[in-house]
Amino acid sequence: MTTPGAVWVYSERHGESFRPVSLEILGAARSVADALGTKLVAVTVGAGEAPANALTYYGADEVVAVEDPLLDRYDTKLFTDLLEAELRPTDPSVLLLGATRDGQDLAGRLAVRLRTGLTAHVTSLEVDPGKRLVGWVPGFGGGIEAGVVCPNQRPAIVTVRPGVFPTPVPGEATGVVRINHPTLDESSFGSRRVSFEPKGLTVDLTRSEVLVVGGRGTDGDFSRLQRLAHCIGAEVGATRVATDSGWVERERMVGQTGVVTRPKVAVILGASGAVQFTVGIEKAGFVIAVNRDPDAPIFESADLGIVGDLAPIVDRLVRELGEA
Amino acid sequence: MRTVVCLKVVPRPEEVRVNLEAKTLERSGVRSVINPADLNALETALALRDRHGGRVTVLSMGPPNFEPYLRVAIAVGADEAVLLSDRAFGGADTLATSYTLAQGVLALGGADLVLCGDESSDGGTSQVPQGIAEWLGASQATYVDRLEVPREGTLRARRLLEDGTETIEVPLPAVASVLGGANEVRFIDYDRWAMAEQASLRVIDAAALGADPAFLGLKGSPTVVAGLREVHKPGRRREVLTLEPEVAAARLAEELRRLGVAHA
Numbered sequence A: 001m002t003t004p005g006a007v008w009v010y011s012e013r014h015g016e017s018f019r020p021v022s023l024e025i026l027g028a029a030r031s032v033a034d035a036l037g038t039k040l041v042a043v044t045v046g047a048g049e050a051p052a053n054a055l056t057y058y059g060a061d062e063v064v065a066v067e068d069p070l071l072d073r074y075d076t077k078l079f080t081d082l083l084e085a086e087l088r089p090t091d092p093s094v095l096l097l098g099a100t101r102d103g104q105d106l107a108g109r110l111a112v113r114l115r116t117g118l119t120a121h122v123t124s125l126e127v128d129p130g131k132r133l134v135g136w137v138p139g140f141g142g143g144i145e146a147g148v149v150c151p152n153q154r155p156a157i158v159t160v161r162p163g164v165f166p167t168p169v170p171g172e173a174t175g176v177v178r179i180n181h182p183t184l185d186e187s188s189f190g191s192r193r194v195s196f197e198p199k200g201l202t203v204d205l206t207r208s209e210v211l212v213v214g215g216r217g218t219d220g221d222f223s224r225l226q227r228l229a230h231c232i233g234a235e236v237g238a239t240r241v242a243t244d245s246g247w248v249e250r251e252r253m254v255g256q257t258g259v260v261t262r263p264k265v266a267v268i269l270g271a272s273g274a275v276q277f278t279v280g281i282e283k284a285g286f287v288i289a290v291n292r293d294p295d296a297p298i299f300e301s302a303d304l305g306i307v308g309d310l311a312p313i314v315d316r317l318v319r320e321l322g323e324a
Numbered sequence B: 001m002r003t004v005v006c007l008k009v010v011p012r013p014e015e016v017r018v019n020l021e022a023k024t025l026e027r028s029g030v031r032s033v034i035n036p037a038d039l040n041a042l043e044t045a046l047a048l049r050d051r052h053g054g055r056v057t058v059l060s061m062g063p064p065n066f067e068p069y070l071r072v073a074i075a076v077g078a079d080e081a082v083l084l085s086d087r088a089f090g091g092a093d094t095l096a097t098s099y100t101l102a103q104g105v106l107a108l109g110g111a112d113l114v115l116c117g118d119e120s121s122d123g124g125t126s127q128v129p130q131g132i133a134e135w136l137g138a139s140q141a142t143y144v145d146r147l148e149v150p151r152e153g154t155l156r157a158r159r160l161l162e163d164g165t166e167t168i169e170v171p172l173p174a175v176a177s178v179l180g181g182a183n184e185v186r187f188i189d190y191d192r193w194a195m196a197e198q199a200s201l202r203v204i205d206a207a208a209l210g211a212d213p214a215f216l217g218l219k220g221s222p223t224v225v226a227g228l229r230e231v232h233k234p235g236r237r238r239e240v241l242t243l244e245p246e247v248a249a250a251r252l253a254e255e256l257r258r259l260g261v262a263h264a
Helices: A020-036 A052-058 A076-090 A101-113 A223-232 A240-244 A297-301 A310-323 B036-052 B064-076 B094-107 B128-136 B190-198 B245-258
Strands: A007-010 A040-046 A062-067 A094-098 A118-122 A124-127 A133-139 A144-149 A156-160 A176-180 A192-198 A210-214 A235-238 A265-269 A286-291 A304-307 B002-006 B009-011 B017-019 B024-026 B032-034 B055-061 B080-084 B113-117 B139-148 B154-161 B164-171 B174-178 B202-204 B224-230 B239-242
Touching: A007 A020, A020 A040, A020 A052, A020 A094, A020 A124, A020 A156, A040 A052, A040 A076, A052 A062, A052 A176, A062 A076, A076 A101, A076 B128, A076 B139, A094 A101, A101 A118, A101 A156, A101 B094, A101 B128, A101 B139, A101 B154, A118 A133, A118 B094, A133 A156, A133 B224, A210 A223, A223 A235, A223 A265, A223 A310, A235 A240, A265 B245, A286 A297, A286 A310, A286 B245, A297 A304, A304 B245, A310 B245, B002 B036, B002 B094, B002 B128, B032 B036, B032 B064, B036 B055, B036 B064, B036 B113, B036 B174, B055 B064, B055 B094, B064 B080, B064 B190, B080 B094, B094 B128, B113 B128, B128 B139, B128 B174, B139 B164, B154 B174
Parallel strands: A007 A040, A007 A094, A040 A062, A062 A176, A094 A156, A118 A156, A210 A235, A210 A265, A265 A286, A286 A304, A304 B239, B002 B055, B002 B113, B055 B080, B080 B202, B113 B174, B139 B174
Antiparallel strands: A124 A133, A133 A144, A144 B224, A192 B164, B009 B032, B017 B024, B139 B154, B154 B164
8 A cells, every 4th residue: 555645734934933723733733644654744935034943843754944035925826836836746645724814815725726625624633444534624503513524636625723723742853844945026926915014912812721702692892891801810702793793803703713712711601602602612621601591502511601691790790809 | 897796695504403314404494694794795896886886796506596695685786696506516515616606707707806705604614715716817815804996907905814904906807705794784775676576687507607517516526524423512510500690790709719710
């Protein structure tokens, strides 16, 4: 039997380092490569600010760094062309990408370029007895998930939300680093960047130890949640309804279309508990839920549930904690 | 400017039931809605038409009973609606879906701009717009909340990213995915209702589309659902109490102190 093609991971650069999700998926990809009996390759594209050899500490057998001073920002056309040029000759079996905005922009384009299958937003990865990668995807509105395979095309492209896998502990560097310098000019780009306004403060809920999350039942009043969050040193998160309604910034969305969190304690206020949301709190240590509807499915996902109206309960709770 | 808005009709997720034995979704009796983000894409297209003129066509893929939803889009303001409908389109994954929609755009004579919602609410992959762009060889701008045409042949798009807001310019033709909630969708124009009800919708089947059958539907879909399983829910205590606010607050405070996140 021939050795299957390598498992590739796209390591998205972030300033002088890599996106946390890129390291998380390296850990998961290591297990996949071991199960398939093949090697793990991390590919990164950038201006060289990020130290490519750092990826070998996280399990990559080989790092391919495509570097040029012009590559200091993401461009769909250029990154797709560069990835295609790296992937085609080596025929990998799997390509994993973090489901960041740019990662998804790239994954969708690349999958069609390579005429292959894409499984988006997996929450777990397995290699089945037939040595196929199975990506499990939650959904369909009820407590089930689908195992998706890509049996006849390569590479099987898979995207993973931030926070789904733990960051691996850096170990000994054993991999080799290959740096490629492509020939680029202005015509290599598909877009022109007019401006970039960085956010003053970015939140990363995947790193929060304590979370207070609000849903539809907050009726848009998040000030109460913020007071509670302040009392217990928590970050504020929200369901999709709350972010789509503009009550809270979108980056605070928890769940399948937001982030998967792993806090020690999550306090869920006024969220009904649709599975698209609860996948985002599954990895929490202890879940408290308050909802006025005794039949709300959120109580199935909570350690302690309180049936009642949010406002009076949270106000009294803030007073109680504040007095202590 | 000719704009095509891709519109997906999705089941209300809370109404879908799953048959674990047959590995199928039971959609009978389930009510549907227009995917919310697609309405934001439609609104974006209509606002661009208000400013620059042109024509807005709504394009969807699905069974003939999707027609009422397309009429809603016309009542909101679209000039026309086209439904790609054929059994051969069924069971499509993102590769086949993006191919079919791209072929639909070509069947309409092409477009300067194709707009989609950034994600569908029925467990969408968020990857179809990028796929359409690749099939058409068009520029792309994803996760945008604002689009402008600052000069002929150029699209300016504001993308909301994790750590900031990026504004890019790409040449037309282009495909853009508009974020759910990016704008306030205009109300249905009741004067347009009668017109929308009478409008003749164009239905295109696989033969009329002239597409390569190898890329359509189940046959054109490299991904396969190999199994369904019940989501493993972590073992929760599931203690549920109905308490007066005062008592509930005291109980929660006690629990939070026990967990070490509130001062004792």
